Amino acid sequence: MSWDTVELDVEDGVATLTVDRPDRLNALNLETLAAIEEALAAAEDGDARALVLTGAGEKAFVAGADIEYMRDLSTPEAQAYAELGHRVADAVETFPAPAIAAVNGYAFGGGCELALACDLRVASERAVLGQTEIDLGIVPGWGGTQRLPRLVGDEVARRLIFFGERVDATDALEYGLVGEVVAHDQLDGYVAExxxxxxxxxxxxxxxxxxxxxxxxxxxxxxxxAYERRVWSGLFGTHDQREGMAAFVEKRDPEFE
Known part of the structure; x- marks a missing residue:
């Protein structure tokens, strides 16, 4: 499958999904959101064991939703756009393998929400993040009001959303919005490892x-x-459980499926 605004590469079990609209700072219009949704499904069908999300170019991860598209939406149209954004974020959050956001630049609004849906976030030293919707007369609409406070705490989330604050990589790390900050030219290699x-x-x-x-x-x-107990016990008898424990006892490296 191929898309005009999204690239998907699956190699050695790692799916790398790149939003490719650098001329628009990788803003998410309808076409791009739909392409991401399809690419995520393709990565899952390809049995990806890890997922990396990033943006093309040197300036942006995803600078947000496409404001030019949104400005004249009716309420029903905005509802449909919100539902598509939620489906994409939910697909990242529930992707059947860990998802890493390689935040290589601006991550505002819907871009920040896409990063929030990932399991792990690694930022370039050049990254700037924020839920900036308030200055557009709206609020986060793709999960930010729910995922952000769970990640950074209620007080910090309220400040970020109420003020529409843009935070650099250092502050994002201090807030817990990202887990690591690395040099810009090392980001791709670090996340790939x-x-x-x-x-x-x-x-x-x-x-x-x-x-x-x-x-x-x-x-x-x-x-x-209770869910954890069921999941934990359900892993017993699988190849990977048998192999992992046998390798530990036998003092060798495991060979997982």
Whole structure:
């Protein structure tokens, strides 16, 4: 499959999805959102064991939704646009392998929300992030009001959303909005190494771990703990569980499926 505004490369179990509209700072219009949704499905069908999201060019990860497109939307049209954005973010969040956002530049509005849907976020020293919708007369509409406070805490999330603050990589790291900051010219290689290491892990167990971690945000602690018990015990008898424990006992490297 091919798309005009998205590139997907799957190699050695790692799917790299690049939003490719550098002339528009990789802003997400309808075509691009639909392409991302299709590319995510293709990556899943390709049995990707790790997913990397990034943006083309030197300036932006994803600078946000396409404001020129949004400005004249009716309420029903805006609802449909929001639903598509939510489907894409949800597809990233529930992708059956760890997803890493390689934030190589601007990540505003919907771009920040796309990063929030990932499991891990690594930022270039040049990155600038923010939920900037308030200055457009709107609020985050693709999950930011829900995912951001779970990541950075309620007070910080309210400040970022109320003021539409744009934070550099150093402040983003301090807030917990990203997990690591690396030199700009090292970002791609660093994230590629992370993704490669994740792809070498037992895929079924990683997916179970991701599902259990996501459940912590959706249910009570008691329900989440019950889910964890079921997932944990359900891994026993799988090839990767048998192989991982045998390799540990036998003091050798495991050979996971």
């Amino acid at each position: 992370m993704a490669s290491e994740l792809a070498s892990k037992p895929a079924f167990a990683l997916r179970a771990a991701k599902d259990a971690l996501n459940a912590a945000n959706e249910t009570s602690q008691a329900a989440g703990l």
